[in-house]
Amino acid sequence: MKLKNKVAIITGAATGIGRATAVLFAKEGAKTVLADVNVKEANETVNLVNNAGGETIFVEADVSKEADVKRMVEKTMEKYGRIDILVNNAGVVLVKPAEETTEQDVDKVISVNFKGVFFGCKHVIPIMKRQGGGVIVNIASVSGHIGQVNHAVYGGTKGGVIAMSRALAVELAPFKIRVNSISPGAVDTPMLRGDVKTEAARRGVSEEEIKREFEEQGLLKRWAKPEEIAQGILYLASDDSSYITGGDILIDGGWTAQ
Ligand SMILES: NC(=O)c1ccc[n+]([C@@H]2O[C@H](COP(=O)([O-])OP(=O)(O)OC[C@H]3O[C@@H](n4cnc5c(N)ncnc54)[C@H](O)[C@@H]3O)[C@@H](O)[C@H]2O)c1
Known part of the structure; x- marks a missing residue:
């Protein structure tokens, strides 16, 4: 159990990578707070976490609103x-x-x-400082590393998350707070399925064709399962990565190696 008795907040835990991370953290002994705007799917994640033997609560929070993020952190402390x-x-x-x-x-x-990423960091910093340390893992994307057609704004935010994580790692190292990011490639989640649908409709081709294009991007020629990204998040969240801060781990099936 790599996270025994650790308390973790996971945002966007209703579906996809967040859900897989919540379940994996539960199996590794963490107590979690799951935050999301999607209450219905989040309740399903809570059930999955409970079935995995985990202790958890759900907090409805829109991370783009600082007041919601502040409340999420307060609920965790309560x-x-x-x-x-x-x-x-x-x-x-x-x-x-x-x-x-x-x-x-x-x-x-x-x-x-x-x-949303910044507010999360901002509001846990004073608590982690008081405690004498902590770990922050921010989810970026391959879009923050390479140019993708029709992804200028998304890629801009993800490049921003990588830069923000690096800057915070520098600022917070004296307080034993490690900050890193993870950049997934194509991961089979509702987000990517939605992407495929939009792109297929825009170009008037089948979803299957777009899916194949995405699969072709990586050297491994397939999408990742959310669980494969969750393993990377676990690594950065646990003491196994105790000497890593200010870094970004690409979990992209070799997409950006080419
Ligand atoms: N799926 C991919 O291929 C892929 C690739 C690279 C990066 N990512 C990143 O991984 C992360 C998780 O995405 P996913 O693929 O699991 O998608 P997803 O859509 O399954 O999950 C995203 C979750 O975030 C929640 N969310 C959205 N807006 C929110 C808000 N304002 N406040 C709180 N919660 C909110 C959604 O309700 C959802 O539960 C995202 O940051 C995404 O950009 C995904």
Whole structure:
């Protein structure tokens, strides 16, 4: 049990990578707080965590709103009295040509993917400082490393998350708070399925064709399972990675190696 008695907040835990991380953390002994805007799917994650023998609570929170993030952190302190790990995973994607992208689109993606990550970090810092340490894992993307067509705003936020994590690692190292990011490639989640649907409709081709294109991007020629990303998050959240801070781990099936 790599996270025995550790308290972890996981945002965006209702589906996909966040859900897989919640279940894995439960199996590894963590007590978790799961945050999301999707209450229905989050309740299903809570059931899965309970079935895995984990202790958890759900907090409905929109990470793009600082007041919600503050409340999420307060609820965690009320319930468990400490925070060892924060996984900033909540995110939204936007696949659109730049010239069709509206101001609202830009605001939405920046609010969730960039501001949401920042607010999470900001509000756990004083607690982790008081405790004498902690770990933050932020979920970025291959989009933060390479250019992807129709992903300018999304990729911009993910590049921002990588840079933010690095800067915070520098700022927080004196307080024994490690900060790292993970950059997944194509992962089989509702987000990627939605992406495929949008792109297929836009180009008037079948979803199967777009899926195959995504699969071809990586050297391994398949999508990752959310569980394969969760393993990386576990590594960065646990003491196994005690000498890693300010880093980014690509879990992309070799996508960016080419
Ligand atoms: N799936 C991929 O291929 C892929 C690739 C690279 C990076 N990522 C990143 O991984 C993370 C998880 O994505 P996923 O693929 O599991 O997608 P997903 O859509 O299954 O999960 C994202 C979760 O975030 C939640 N969320 C969205 N907006 C929120 C908000 N304002 N406040 C709180 N929760 C909110 C959603 O309800 C959902 O439960 C995201 O940051 C995403 O950008 C995904």
